[in-house]
Amino acid sequence: MEYICELKNISKRFHTINNETKAVEDLSFKVKKGEIVSIVGPSGSGKSTVLALIAGLEKPSEGEIIVNTNSIGFMFQKDQLYEWRNIYKNCILGLEVKKMDTEENKRKVLNMLEKYGLINFKNHFPSQLSGGMRQRAALVRTLAIEPDLLLLDEPFSALDYQTRLSIGDEVGRILRSEKISTILVTHDIPEAVSISDRVIVFTERPAKVKKEYIIEFDECPGERTPMQCRNTLAFGEYFRNIWRDLDVEEE
Ligand SMILES: Nc1ncnc2c1ncn2[C@@H]1O[C@H](COP(=O)(O)OP(=O)(O)OP(=O)(O)O)[C@@H](O)[C@H]1O
């Protein structure tokens, strides 16, 4: 079995002048190539920290992280668009940084902008766009480099319910059809279940694996779409189980 990333007995402590926060303790999990894994857990449990560790933005205090690619796409809780660059320029930023800004790749960016309903806004600046549009632009920028491993930290949390549902389903469909290995952090249980092959439930801080669910839908053979999954009986069952796991944590 080929893994895109492996965490082995990871701990992470943050130090401030007079105290120490243990964000992660003895955490282990693996992600297969092409697998879509969601992480759900209570607020402050260490989910963003785990993504930062995988991306190499933070170093673990203990343990080992193996990432079998240099091509990681990261989308943060906030969209991180640059206000002084227009939408198109924001979207090709990753390509420029990686010296991949060929005519062909730039054309792909324009195609994505078209697909995500942003083409008429390509010369606008981020402050002129709605929250949902900004988030879509950030996604285009992340996908433009065609990452082998995609790290998504609550990418849809700033969107209104309707947009969130349609963008979430659309992105889920793209990830599955392009077989992009993905780790998605989300508070939204339906989103996690409908998009993922596996859902990992974290404990309260320090983060450890509390439960793990392999998500399978017998009713959706072949290329399942998030929308099809939402309409199955199994969906409700997964939802209730994960809800219960999280609810107990928050009592
Ligand atoms: N750079 C840092 N310095 C000090 N403490 C930090 C740092 N980053 C995170 N922490 C602490 O680590 C803990 C876990 O934070 P983290 O952001 O990973 O949680 P989270 O699960 O992503 O929360 P949320 O669901 O609210 O986004 C928190 O107590 C936080 O205060």
Ligand SMILES: [Mg+2]
């Ligand atoms: Mg977070």
